[in-house]
């Protein structure tokens with residue numbers, strides 16, 4: 263396709279000479295758009311491991327989550343404190359291989375192990391397309407996917423996954439069933455570049471991930487803030503049995519990244535440009551501006567609208583710039599994904615989110631990888647991954 267080098271000088275620049283067989287792949291939420299920021303940071307985040315380091319399975323035998331690196335725990339607490347998006351005092355932290363693994367650990371921990379039938383796990387449509395797959399992959403005897411929370415009317419225990427802001431549509435959400443079930447809050451996108459931070463959340467179980475916070479999806483680090491120590495201990499047990507903990511190298515790398523983000527995030531408008539959230543918000547705002555202009559010109563689609571809200575982090579009224587665009591085709595077009603595919607643009611059908619095929623989800627996070635040219639514009643990009 264085109265020369266990747268231009269991209270680093272002009273991350274918002276568009277490729278000039280697209281090959282006629284190029285495919286624009288907006289299917290994935292792969293957060294490569296943040297690469298220019300991390301390049302600009304230079305060596306501040308470089309972490310070196312000596313051959314004799316991190317050999318042990320253990321990190322801190324005194325912590326109930328005994329494989330959690332103390333440096334990571336400290337950085338997580340500092341970052342939430344600096345951003346003001348979640349309370350950490352009184353919470354246990356459990357680290358996982360991405361929040362995807364933690365989700366399974368939570369379900370293991372909160373389901374009753376002597377029940378006759380698997381408990382239903384529900385989430386309001388449109389829900390994150392990986393949830394059904396994660397729930398049913400191994401046909402667990404403890405839990406099973408129960409579908410759209412709006413339609414759940416059984417008088418029995420359940421778990422509700424509350425994704426806020428929501429993937430795919432960026433909406434801030436609360437529980438919908440409200441019949442005393444167990445709530446798990448997936449807060450992967452509750453960071454200032456995506457949405458106004460309106461309060462420091464204190465739900466029972468809150469899941470976060472480096473993948474969407476800083477863009478380090480490849481390190482596979484997620485963390486859970488858990489109020490009930492017994493739940494945290496059971497989650498730790500799940501991790502112990504499935505993977506005997508989480509890579510120390512990944513944890514220490516992410517600890518460093520979060521520390522650098524926390525250090526920079528209290529400097530606003532700094533000439534050094536080392537505030538990651540300012541960078542991220544600007545980049546997302548630009549992308550949404552271009553997208554909204556384009557949609558307006560075509561008159562064929564609609565996009566969600568978001569009200570301005572006071573963001574306690576930026577200290578001003580801000581707009582939401584979700585990681586995904588939830589695009590609806592205007593009347594008469596039933597299969598929006600097919601329409602885009604016809605124009606060589608890969609998106610994910612609303613059907614995959616338990617919703618209407620007149621919708622598609624397009625990623626706002628994806629840009630080229632330097633080594634392979636434009637990866638969001640290439641026929642060879644991986645497809646049909648959950649992400």
Ligand code: PMP
Pocket residue numbers: 291359360361362363390425429448450470471472473479482483484648649
């Ligand atoms: N929850 C939501 C809502 C997501 O969008 C994603 C990633 N797309 C995840 C969880 C999982 O992220 P990871 O396993 O990379 O932490």
